[in-house]
Amino acid sequence: MSIYELIRDTLQSLNIPVSINENVDKNAVSFIIIIPLYDGFDVFADNKPGIEINEVELAIYTKGNYLKLVKDITDLLIEADFTITNRRYIEFEKDTKLHHYIIDVAMEFSY
Amino acid sequence: MAVVNYKLPDEILEKMTKLGEKSDEVIKKVLQEGAEPLYDVAKQNLKDSIGRDTKQESRSKGDLLKSIRITWPFLDRNGNWSIKVGCEGIDSKGVSNALKASVLEHGKSNQVARPWLKPSGSKAKKACIEKMKEVFEAEVDKL
Numbered sequence: 001m002s003i004y005e006l007i008r009d010t011l012q013s014l015n016i017p018v019s020i021n022e023n024v025d026k027n028a029v030s031f032i033i034i035i036p037l038y039d040g041f042d043v044f045a046d047n048k049p050g051i052e053i054n055e056v057e058l059a060i061y062t063k064g065n066y067l068k069l070v071k072d073i074t075d076l077l078i079e080a081d082f083t084i085t086n087r088r089y090i091e092f093e094k095d096t097k098l099h100h101y102i103i104d105v106a107m108e109f110s111y
Numbered sequence: 112m113a114v115v116n117y118k119l120p121d122e123i124l125e126k127m128t129k130l131g132e133k134s135d136e137v138i139k140k141v142l143q144e145g146a147e148p149l150y151d152v153a154k155q156n157l158k159d160s161i162g163r164d165t166k167q168e169s170r171s172k173g174d175l176l177k178s179i180r181i182t183w184p185f186l187d188r189n190g191n192w193s194i195k196v197g198c199e200g201i202d203s204k205g206v207s208n209a210l211k212a213s214v215l216e217h218g219k220s221n222q223v224a225r226p227w228l229k230p231s232g233s234k235a236k237k238a239c240i241e242k243m244k245e246v247f248e249a250e251v252d253k254l
Contacts, residue, residue, distance in 0.1 A: 022223055035224045038233035055233060061220050086229075090217050098220050104229065 003054040003107050004034055010080040014072060030062035030069060037104065041111065052111040055085065058103045066099040073103060082107055129254040135192075137250045139184040142194040145243035146181045149196050149235040154179050156227035156234075157198075160215055163225055174202035175211050197228070 008018050017024045017031040024031045035057040041049030062069050070087070077084060086104035093100060130137065158176055162169025178198040187193045198208040218224025 026220060033218075033224075035218070035226060037226050038230045040233060053233075055229070057217070057224070057226065057229070059218060059224060090213075093220055096220050100217070100220065102217055 003056060003105075003109075006080065006107065007034060007056070007058070007077075007082075007105070010076050010082070011073060013076070014069075016069075026061075029064055030060070032073075033059040033061070035059055042108075049111050052109045053106060054109065055104065055106045058105065060101045060103065061096075061098045062101075063097055063099070066101050070101055070103070077103070077105055126251065126254045130251060133254070137247065138192045140250060141243050141246045142184045142192060143181070144246045145239050146194045146196055148238035148242055149231060150179070150181050152235040152238075153196050153228060153231040156231045157212070157215075160225035160227040164223065172203060175208050175215075178202070178208035178212075196231075 004020050011018055011032065017028050018034065019031075020034045020036075022033065024033060037055040037057055038053070039055075040053050041051070042053055043050040058073070060066070060070065060073065066089075074084065074087070082105040084103060085106050086102070088102050090100040090102055092098075154176070157179060161171050161175060175198060178200050180197070180199050182195045182197075184192050184194045198212040200208055202208055202211070212228070214222065215225050216228050217226075
């Protein structure tokens with residue numbers, strides 16, 4: 001299972017559109033876009049990689065109370081064993097009235 | 112009962128004393144040279160991100176790419192030496208380069224994100240550590 005499927009499954013209970021590309025329902029009160037950041041190999045043996053590290057950014061857009069939503073998402077991600085490498089409020093978009101918050105997550109997979 | 116005493120050679124003791132005295136100087140040099148692999152990767156990634164897959168033809172004048180810098184080493188609020196790579200100053204239209212770099216990195220609800228800085232950190236991490244080790248060993252040998 002890829003990191004994208006894992007994130008989608010993890011956040012399914014929130015009933016928020018989650019998409020890897022921009023084809024997400026932007027009229028929704030909240031939506032999440034997954035942005036790929038880095039895919040790398042680590043821990044080599046016999047000239048072969050043993051672990052693959054995937055890092056992605058979750059761009060969370062919401063018109064509501066972003067604090068509760070971010071806490072719920074963070075709790076679910078931690079529960080699912082994701083490593084959270086960064087969490088930051090980016091801005092309030094005046095034109096769309098959306099709060100923009102990012103959570104960077106990483107996950108190791110056996111290769 | 113037998114008693115064993117260990118004595119370090121004078122040369123090593125002298126070097127350790129000198130390293131203690133010159134630690135700030137050595138750390139600054141290690142950070143400055145260690146940041147170079149990150150700077151190279153970040154600059155290349157930024158170049159690739161500017162104007163990529165834009166809806167309209169890119170009107171980039173190259174101000175953002177020129178603004179990328181390695182800062183001077185500085186002491187952070189915890190008393191640790193640090194160094195940063197990022198965009199500084201304003202462009203020819205008076206817009207903050209750091210703001211443009213941030214929008215490029217994180218995108219907006221109606222603008223696709225084109226991350227360049229965070230992937231650079233992950234990609235250059237090993238090269239930076241190796242470079243810092245190399246410079247540190249060279250500096251210690253000079254003592």
